[in-house]
Amino acid sequence: MADFIATLSPDSTIWISDPGYINHRPLMEGAGLTVDTYPWQNKNGQLDIDACFAALEKAKEGDVLLLHACCHNPTGIDPSLEQWQIFSDKCKQKNIVPFIDMAYQGFGDDPDADAAGLRLMIEDADFAFIAASCSKNMGLYNERTGIATVMTTNHERHADIQTLLETITRANYSMPPNHGAAVASYLLDSPDAWLVELASYRDRVDTIRQALGAALKDRGAPAEFLDISQQKGMFSLLPLTENQMLILQDEFAIYGMPNGRINIAGLKMTEIPQLAGAIISIISR
The missing domain is CATH 3.40.640.10 (Type I PLP-dependent aspartate aminotransferase-like (Major domain))
Structure with missing residues (x-):
């Protein structure tokens, strides 16, 4: 194109x-x-x-x-x-x-x-x-x-x-x-089976979004972090600075892009408390 x-x-x-x-x-x-x-x-x-x-x-x-x-x-x-x-x-x-x-x-x-x-x-x-x-x-x-x-x-x-x-x-x-x-x-x-499988991908990503948003809300995160629950698809931008993203990497072994981009689909439900806790720790400094 x-x-x-x-x-x-x-x-x-x-x-x-x-x-x-x-x-x-x-x-x-x-x-x-x-x-x-x-x-x-x-x-x-x-x-x-x-x-x-x-x-x-x-x-x-x-x-x-x-x-x-x-x-x-x-x-x-x-x-x-x-x-x-x-x-x-x-x-x-x-x-x-x-x-x-x-x-x-x-x-x-x-x-x-x-x-x-x-x-x-x-x-x-x-x-x-x-x-x-x-x-x-x-x-x-x-x-x-x-x-x-x-x-x-x-x-x-x-x-x-x-x-x-x-x-x-x-x-x-x-x-x-x-x-x-x-x-x-x-x-x-013959799309029926594919659409069912695609829905399962979509539902998983949305479930992770809702859980991460809830975990951040429960920990008192500012409002700009809670929009992650309303956004769609595989990616979102955390409202963190490049330096804060480096702290997330160096101190918590959680990796994202310098601009704050994270892959929602790459998260497991068991990892959400760790990510939410790390974010709160960083923004509270």
Whole structure:
């Protein structure tokens, strides 16, 4: 998708969230594109919608707005449907192209609800990009299985778009391995058992979130730590400084990213009291 954009519109700026998925910037810059950012999370662990749109006022016609479809990485903060509509209206108003990255479908509420924002954007758009991954929700991480979609209401452009995508694909990797795609196709043809298993993943992550939030609340953690129970998906940002994250590592052998990102799915229920106690110990100093 980055190469596609760079071929058709090399002067476009790609707008990504800050904080956001760590690989978005190098992917886009690797294709020669300019990247700028819009704020996402405020200090209270909520979507900073006003700051987001204040930054996007600088976006120009033809720029690309990259949004996480659900389970925002790394904050776990997703827009409401009303906020998705505001994003859609902003794209139409400024003639910005939406680019939806769907990496965690099924890890938020359910596969259908997790796609609601994406569908709203697509219904309103004349042109849009979608990148969807099967890595997490189908357990195909090492297979790198997914789909790149270019959506346009101009049917006369379909053949040219397909030709360009095939040319880019040929230059990048020629032909992908078939194994992951075959697994994905099999699951989508008969999805019931897969959806039950996916629900168990989702329920486990949510249970850990609720338990960690409750453990922090019981220990008197400040309000900004308790939003972790309301966020979605595999990741959240602890409101800790880089130095505090180092203390968490050095004194408690609990590892996260310097910006506070933790992998909720990597926690066991038995480890929650240890993590909550360590956090309280650090912020009480």
